[in-house]
Amino acid sequence: MSAGSVPSGYEVNDPGYPTPQENYLTNSKGILSWAFTLDHKRIGMMYLIGVSSAFLLGGLLAIGIRLHLFAPDGVLFNNALFQWLAPDKAPNDIYNQVFTLHGAIMVFLFIIPSIPAALGNFLVPVMLGAKDVAFPRLNLSSFYLWVGGALFFIMALLASGLDTGWTFYTPYSTTTDSSVILATTGAFILGFSSIFTGLNFIVTINTMRPPGMTWFRMPLFLWATYSTSIIQVLATPVLGITLLLLIAERTLHIGIFDPEYNGDPVTFQHFFWFYSHPAVYIMILPAFGIISELISVHSHKRIFGYRFIAYSSIAIALLSFIVWGHHMFTSGMSPITTIIFSALTFTVSVPSAIKVFNWVATMFKGSISLTTPMVYAIAFIFLFTIGGLTGLHLGTLATDMHLHDTYFVVAHFHYVMVGGTVVAFLGGVFHWWPKMVGKMYSEVGGLLSAALVFIGFNLTFLPQFILGSRGMPRRYATYDPEFAPLHQMSTYGALILGVGLFVALFVLLMSLLNGKKAPANPWGGATLEWNCTSPPPFYNFERPPVVGDPYEFGDIRWDTELDRYVKVEPKRERVPVETPAETPAHASE
Amino acid sequence: MMSLLGDYTSSKLSVFPKSASSFSGESDWVFHFISIVCVIFFVPIAIALFGFAWKYRKAKGQPADSQVDHNTTLELVWSIGPSFLLVVMFYFGARGYLDMRSIPEGAYNVGVDAYKWGWGMDYGNGVIHPELHVVAGEPTKLTMTSKDVIHSLYIPSFRVKKDIVPGRYNYIWFKAMEPSEKVMSDEECKQLADKDKEENLSWDYDARQCTPDGYNFYDLYCAEYCGTNHSEMQTVVVVHETQEELDAWIKKYSSRGDEPPAAYGAKLYERRGCKSCHSIDGSRMVGPSYKGSYGTMRDIVGGGQVKVDENYIRESILNPKAKVAIEQGVAYQPVMPSYKGQLSDDDIYSLIEFIKSLGDASAAEPEPPADAEPVSVE
Numbered sequence: 001m002s003a004g005s006v007p008s009g010y011e012v013n014d015p016g017y018p019t020p021q022e023n024y025l026t027n028s029k030g031i032l033s034w035a036f037t038l039d040h041k042r043i044g045m046m047y048l049i050g051v052s053s054a055f056l057l058g059g060l061l062a063i064g065i066r067l068h069l070f071a072p073d074g075v076l077f078n079n080a081l082f083q084w085l086a087p088d089k090a091p092n093d094i095y096n097q098v099f100t101l102h103g104a105i106m107v108f109l110f111i112i113p114s115i116p117a118a119l120g121n122f123l124v125p126v127m128l129g130a131k132d133v134a135f136p137r138l139n140l141s142s143f144y145l146w147v148g149g150a151l152f153f154i155m156a157l158l159a160s161g162l163d164t165g166w167t168f169y170t171p172y173s174t175t176t177d178s179s180v181i182l183a184t185t186g187a188f189i190l191g192f193s194s195i196f197t198g199l200n201f202i203v204t205i206n207t208m209r210p211p212g213m214t215w216f217r218m219p220l221f222l223w224a225t226y227s228t229s230i231i232q233v234l235a236t237p238v239l240g241i242t243l244l245l246l247i248a249e250r251t252l253h254i255g256i257f258d259p260e261y262n263g264d265p266v267t268f269q270h271f272f273w274f275y276s277h278p279a280v281y282i283m284i285l286p287a288f289g290i291i292s293e294l295i296s297v298h299s300h301k302r303i304f305g306y307r308f309i310a311y312s313s314i315a316i317a318l319l320s321f322i323v324w325g326h327h328m329f330t331s332g333m334s335p336i337t338t339i340i341f342s343a344l345t346f347t348v349s350v351p352s353a354i355k356v357f358n359w360v361a362t363m364f365k366g367s368i369s370l371t372t373p374m375v376y377a378i379a380f381i382f383l384f385t386i387g388g389l390t391g392l393h394l395g396t397l398a399t400d401m402h403l404h405d406t407y408f409v410v411a412h413f414h415y416v417m418v419g420g421t422v423v424a425f426l427g428g429v430f431h432w433w434p435k436m437v438g439k440m441y442s443e444v445g446g447l448l449s450a451a452l453v454f455i456g457f458n459l460t461f462l463p464q465f466i467l468g469s470r471g472m473p474r475r476y477a478t479y480d481p482e483f484a485p486l487h488q489m490s491t492y493g494a495l496i497l498g499v500g501l502f503v504a505l506f507v508l509l510m511s512l513l514n515g516k517k518a519p520a521n522p523w524g525g526a527t528l529e530w531n532c533t534s535p536p537p538f539y540n541f542e543r544p545p546v547v548g549d550p551y552e553f554g555d556i557r558w559d560t561e562l563d564r565y566v567k568v569e570p571k572r573e574r575v576p577v578e579t580p581a582e583t584p585a586h587a588s589e
Numbered sequence: 590m591m592s593l594l595g596d597y598t599s600s601k602l603s604v605f606p607k608s609a610s611s612f613s614g615e616s617d618w619v620f621h622f623i624s625i626v627c628v629i630f631f632v633p634i635a636i637a638l639f640g641f642a643w644k645y646r647k648a649k650g651q652p653a654d655s656q657v658d659h660n661t662t663l664e665l666v667w668s669i670g671p672s673f674l675l676v677v678m679f680y681f682g683a684r685g686y687l688d689m690r691s692i693p694e695g696a697y698n699v700g701v702d703a704y705k706w707g708w709g710m711d712y713g714n715g716v717i718h719p720e721l722h723v724v725a726g727e728p729t730k731l732t733m734t735s736k737d738v739i740h741s742l743y744i745p746s747f748r749v750k751k752d753i754v755p756g757r758y759n760y761i762w763f764k765a766m767e768p769s770e771k772v773m774s775d776e777e778c779k780q781l782a783d784k785d786k787e788e789n790l791s792w793d794y795d796a797r798q799c800t801p802d803g804y805n806f807y808d809l810y811c812a813e814y815c816g817t818n819h820s821e822m823q824t825v826v827v828v829h830e831t832q833e834e835l836d837a838w839i840k841k842y843s844s845r846g847d848e849p850p851a852a853y854g855a856k857l858y859e860r861r862g863c864k865s866c867h868s869i870d871g872s873r874m875v876g877p878s879y880k881g882s883y884g885t886m887r888d889i890v891g892g893g894q895v896k897v898d899e900n901y902i903r904e905s906i907l908n909p910k911a912k913v914a915i916e917q918g919v920a921y922q923p924v925m926p927s928y929k930g931q932l933s934d935d936d937i938y939s940l941i942e943f944i945k946s947l948g949d950a951s952a953a954e955p956e957p958p959a960d961a962e963p964v965s966v967e
Contacts, residue, residue: 088919090875092817165814171755172738172816177922259756265739266754299645302658308668330741330812331752332759335690339683346675350668357667360634363641365655370646378642385634389627396678398612398685399620402748405741405812469604469620471745473812476820480795480808524649551658558650 011571012559020537023438027538038136039538043143044122045436048429050146051118052505054109055422059498061102066460066494068095072481095477096163097178101153103166104183108190109150111417112279114425115286116232117146117197120225122436124201126529126536127219129210129545134203142196145189152186155179165475167276168243170257170268174250181250184243191236191243194282198232201225212547216310219527219550220303223310224289227317231278231285235321239275242268266331273324281320283417285313287384287424288355291377294427295359297525298374299366302551305358312351319348326395330404338397345395352388356381371523372446376427379454383419387412390465405475408468411461419457426453426504433508434522438535439515445507452500459493519564524556609807609828610747611764615685617748622681626674689749692762696730697723697832703733703740703753703811704926706818707862715933716843718860720800721809721826724835725768731761736926741813744826752813765828773803789870791859794825802827802838816924817875818865845935854943857936866925869947876921877914881948888915890923902941906932 024041034042068076068091076082077094086094121139125132133139156162156179164173164180173180205226209218246268248254255261257268288309296303303309325333325341333341359381368374390412393399403409426449434440463486468474472483479487521530529536531545559566605617645654699721700711709717723729733742735755742761743750751761778801785792792801799805806825815822829835842860845853858864858879866875877887883902886894890913895901904911909925932940 090817092820096814096817096819163816169739169814172814175738175924176816259754262756264756299653301653302656304657305659305664307659308664330750332754332757335687338686342682342686343679346679349675350672353671354664354668356634358664360637360641361663363638363645365653365657366641366645367647367651367653368642368645369649370642374642378638381638382635385631389631392623392627392675392678393620396619396623396682398616398682398689399623400682401612401686401689401750402616402620402745404750405743466604471606471743471808471810473743473810473820475814478820480823553653554656557652560650 012557012566012568020533020542022537023533023535024538025437025535036140038132038140040121040125040132040136040139041436041536041540043139044118044120046143047113047121047146048118048436050143050150051110051114054105054150055114058102058105058110059501061098061105063494063498064098065095065102066491068098068477069479069487070491072479072484074478077477092477093163096475097161099475100162100165101157104162104187105153106417107166107279107283108187109146109153111283111421112190112194113146113197114421115290115428116201116225116228116282117142117193119290119425119428119432120197120201120286123221123432123529124204124225125208126435126532126540127222127527128204128208128213129528129531129541129547130204130208131539131541133200134208135200138196138200142193142200145193145196149186149188149190149193152182152189156182156186167272168246168268169272170246170249170263170265171259173246174258181247184246188240188243191240194232195236198229198236201229202233205229210544210547216307217547217549218310220292220306220309220313221286221289221527223313224285224287224292227313228282228285230317231282231320235275235278235282238271239279242271242275245271266328266333269328269331270324273327274321277324277327278317278320280413280416281316283421284384285316287380287421288313290424290428290431291359291380292355293525293527294373294377294431295362295381296551297431297523297527298371298377299363299368300524300553300556301362301366302553303358304361304364305354306551308354309358312354315351316348319344319351323348326400329397329400342395342397346392349388349391349395356385356388369523370447371430372441372443372450373427373431373523375447375450376423376430376453379450380420380423380427383415383423383454383457387415387419390415402471403468405473406468407464407472407474410474411464411468414461414464419461423453423457426450429508430504431523432529433511434518435529435534435536437512437515438518438533439511440518440522441507441511441515445503445510449500449504449507452496452503454500456493456495456497456500460490460497461493463487463489463493521556521565524553524558524565526550526552526556606745607767607807608746608748609765609767610744610749611766612685612689613746613748613766615681615688619678619681619685623678626678630671689762692730692760693728696728696762698730698732699723701731701733701742701753702736702931703742703822704736704862705738705816705924706811706822706865708809708822708824709861709931710824712839714839714843716839717931718842719824719862720806721824722835722838723765723826723828724832725765725828725830727832728762728764733759733761737924738815739813740811740815740822743810743812744807745810746807747826750812765826767828768830769804769806769827771803772805773797773799775803778803791864794823800825800827802841821865845939850935850939850942851946852943854939854941854946857932857940858943861928861932861936863940873916876925877916879944879947881950883945883948884950889913890915890920899941902944903937906937906940 024039064076068074074091077091082094159179159182161178162183163176163178205222245256249257253261255263257263257265259265292303292309323341323345325337326345329338394403394409394412430446467483467486472479518534520533527550528545532541555568556565557568608617702709702711708719710721711717733753735753737755740753741750742753747763749761749763751759753759782801804827806827809824809826811819811822868874868878869880871878871880882897885897887897889895895912907929908927910923913923914921
C-alpha cells in the first residue's frame with residue numbers, strides 16, 4: 001500500500017481488479033466486427049465518427065457562408081470557380097443552398113444525435129453499471145437509419161441541392177424545384193433513428209438501474225438523457241407526419257399547406273415548430289447533463305442543488321411542448337394566441353436559469369482543476385448565459401417584432417446551440433476521451449483549442465447581435481454596405497473558430513498515436529464509468545460495481561506514488577477472526 | 590430613465606437604426622430595459638464564474654474546502670425571485686404588441702402586393718409603385734398579400750414586421766414620425782436617371798441615398814426567406830410631410846398621359862418588378878432577357894418551340910407557367926407569379942411595345958425558319 005496523500009486514518013481501497021487482456025476495441029477484429037456490432041460502445045464510437053464528419057461538412061459550409069458575406073455584394077460564390085462548377089446557378093442560389101444545407105446538416109445530422117447518440121450510447125450503460133442498453137439490435141438499427149438519412153441528404157446535395165432553409169416553409173418548399181423530397185425523406189428517416197435511441201434509453205434507464213441506484217442517486221447526465229429521450233419519443237413522430245404531408249402536398253397536391261390548392265401555409269409552421277421547438281431542447285438538455293458532470297468532477301465537489309437540476313430537466317422537457325408559437329409571433333396569429341405563447345415562453349427561462357446558478361454555486365469553495373473539459377464547461381456557462389438572456393428580448397413581443405428573422409435571432413440561437421451544445425459536446429469528448437480510447441491527450445493542446453474556440457466564437461457572433469438590432473435580416477446573400485464592418489468581424493471570428501476546432505481534432509487524433517496510457521479514473525470522478533478500465537472491456541465491468549453516491553468525492557484521493565486517483569476508506573480496526581476452537585459450543589449447534 | 594434612453598437611441602452609437610415611428614420609442618425602451626436586467630444578472634454570474642475558477646483552483650488531490658450540496662432557501666430565492674422581472678418584461682412586451690395590433694379607425698390604407706422579388710404598393714386608381722409613400726404623423730395601414738410564397742414586410746426604423754402570406758390578408762399599421770427630406774433637386778435626379786438609362790442601369794438607392802424623386806428614405810426589407818433574390822427584395826419608405834405632398838406624388842404616377850407605349854412600358858418594367866428577373870442587355874437572369882427576344886423562336890419545356898410574339902408575351906404575363914422557356918439547354922425555373930388582374934390591357938400592350946423596342950427579329954427576317962417543326966427536348 002502506498003502512502004501518497006492518503007490522510008492518516010484512511011487506507012486505500014483499491015480492489016486491484018486484474019487488467020483485462022482485451023478491451024472493447026480489441027476483443028474482435030475486422031470491419032464486419034464493427035459493422036454488425038451490438039456493443040453500445042462501438043455503436044457510440046461509430047456515431048461519434050459519423051456526427052463529427054457531419055459537423056466537419058456543416059462547418060465547411062458555414063465557412064463558405066462567412067467568406068461569401070465578407071463584402072456587401074458577396075465574395076466567395078461570385079468566384080469564377082463556382083460559376084464553372086454550377087453554370088446554371090446564380091451566386092445568390094449557391095448561397096441559399098449553402099446556408100440551407102449548413103442548417104439542415106447541423107440540425108438533423110449533427111446536433112440532434114451528437115450528445116445522445118454518440119456520448120449517450122457510450123455512457124448510459126456504463127454509468128448504470130450495465131453490460132449494454134436494453135435493446136442492442138434497435139441501437140444498431142438506429143445507427144444505420146442515421147447513415148441512411150445522411151445518404152439521402154448527400155443525394156439531395158448532389159441532385160439539385162436544397163434551397164428551402166432547414167425549416168422547409170411552405171409554399172416555398174412545395175413549389176421550388178430543388179430536391180425537397182430527397183431531403184425530407186432523409187429527415188424522416190433520421191427522425192426514426194432519433195426515436196429508436198430515445199426509446200432505448202427510456203427503457204434502459206427505467207429497467208436496468210442497478211440495486212442501490214434510485215432515481216435520485218443517478219448521475220445528472222442520466223437525468224438529462226432521460227428528459228431528452230422523452231422529447232425524442234413524443235415529438236419526433238409529429239415531424240415525421242409533417243414531412244410526409246409536405247411530400248404528399250408536393251406530389252399529390254392534397255391541399256393542406258399550399259394556398260394554390262386551398263391549403264394553409266401557416267399550418268405547416270405550427271406542425272413544424274411543434275416538433276422543432278422541443279427539438280431545441282433535444283439539442284441542449286444533454287449538454288446540461290454533461291456540464292453538471294464536468295463542473296462537479298473537476299471541482300471535486302458535490303453538485304449543488306441536485307434535485308433542482310434534475311427537476312428542472314424534466315420541467316424543461318414538458319414546457320418545451322407548449323412554447324412553439326414563439327417562432328411565429330409575426331406570422332399573423334391572433335393577438336391572444338400570441339400573448340399566451342409569449343407568457344409561456346418566459347416560464348421556460350426559469351429552469352435554465354436555475355441550472356446556471358447551481359453550476360456556479362458548485363464551483364464555490366471547490367478544488368478546481370483547470371483541465372480542458374473544465375475550461376470548456378466554464379466557457380459553456382458563459383456563452384449559454386448570454387444565449388439564454390438574449391432569448392428574453394425575443395420572447396418579449398414588442399421587441400421581437402423588430403428582432404424576429406434578423407441576425408439577432410441568428411446570434412441568439414448560435415450562442416445556445418454552438419456556445420452551448422457544441423462547446424459542451426467538446427468538453428464531454430475531452431472528458432470521456434481517455435475512457436473511450438484509453439489514451440490521454442495533450443492538455444496544452446486541449447486548452448489551446450478551448451481558448452481559440454472561445455475567442456473565435458465570440459468574435460463571430462457578438463457582432464451579429466448588433467447587426468440584428470440594427471435591422472440586418474437573416475438569410476441574405478447580399479446586404480447594405482452599412483453592415484459590412486460587422487460582417488467582416490464575424491468572418492474573421494469564424495476563421496478563428498474553425499482553427500480552434502481543427503486544433504481540437506488534431507489534439508485528439510495525436511493522442512491515439514502518442515498519448516500516455518489513461519488510468520481508469522483520470523479525473524477523480526465518482527460515477528460508475530470511472531470504475532472500469534480505460535478503455536472498458538467488452539462487458540464493461542469485470543464484476544458488478546458497487547453503487548455509491550455519484551457526487552461523493554470524499555473517498556477519492558490522488559495518490560502521488562501510483563500517479564492516479566484511488567478510492568480510500570476509513571481505516572477499520574481489524575479484529576482478528578475468532579478461531580473456531582474458542583467457540584466450540586457454537587460450532588456444534 | 591426613459592428619456593435618457595431615448596437620447597441614447599437617437600445617437601450614432603446606438604445599436605438601433607434611426608427611430609422613426611410612434612412604436613420605436615416603446616420598443617427601444619423595452620429592449621434597453623431587458624438589456625439592463627440581463628447585464629445586472631450576467632456580470633455577477635461572469636465574475637463568480639471566472640473568480641471561483643481562479644480562486645479555488647488547486648493542485649491535484651487537494652480536497653474541496655466545502656462539500657455543501659444544497660441550500661433550499663437560497664435555491665428558492667433564485668428560482669422565484671427573477672420571475673417577477675419576467676412578468677414585467679412580459680407585460681411591457683404585450684402592451685407594446687397590442688398597440689401594434691390595434692389599427693386605428695381611418696388610417697390611410699395602402700395595399701401591398703409582395704412577389705418574388707419585389708413589391709407593388711397600391712395607392713388606388715391603378716397607381717402601383719414599388720416605393721412605399723406615407724404621411725408623417727398620420728397612421729398608415731398596410732393590407733398585404735403575396736402572389737407566391739411567404740414574404741415579410743420589415744421596416745427597421747419603424748420597428749415593425751409582419752409576414753405576408755399568400756391566400757390571405759395580413760395587416761400592419763404604424764405612424765411615421767420623421768418626414769423624409771428632399772435631398773436632391775428634380776434636375777439632378779433627371780440627369781442621373783437619364784444617365785442610368787443610357788448605361789442600362791437601374792437607380793442605385795444605396796449609393797445615392799435618395800429616391801429617383803430626390804427624397805431620402807427608410808429601408809424596407811423582405812424578412813422571410815423567399816428564394817434566389819430574397820436579399821434584393823428591398824424597397825424604401827418615403828415619409829411626406831403633408832397629405833397634399835403625398836397626393837401630388839401619387840398624381841405624378843397616376844396617368845400615362847400621352848407618353849408613347851414603349852416609353853410607358855419601360856417605366857412599368859422598372860416599377861412592376863419585371864427588372865428583378867429579366868435583363869434588357871441580353872444577360873441571363875432568373876428569367877429570359879428581353880433584349881432581341883421579340884420575333885425569335887424559343888424552346889419550351891415539354892418539347893416544341895414557340896415564337897415570341899404578342900400572344901406569347903401576353904400569355905406569359907397572365908399565365909407564366911403555361912410555356913416555360915429553355916435557353917441553351919437549361920430550363921428557366923417556373924417562379925414568375927401571374928399578373929392577371931394586376932396589369933391592364935394597356936399596360937400589357939405597353940410592355941409588349943417596350944420589348945419590341947429592344948430588338949425585333951421578325952422585322953429583320955420575315956420568313957419563319959424552315960425547321961420550325963417541334964423538336965423534343967430531353
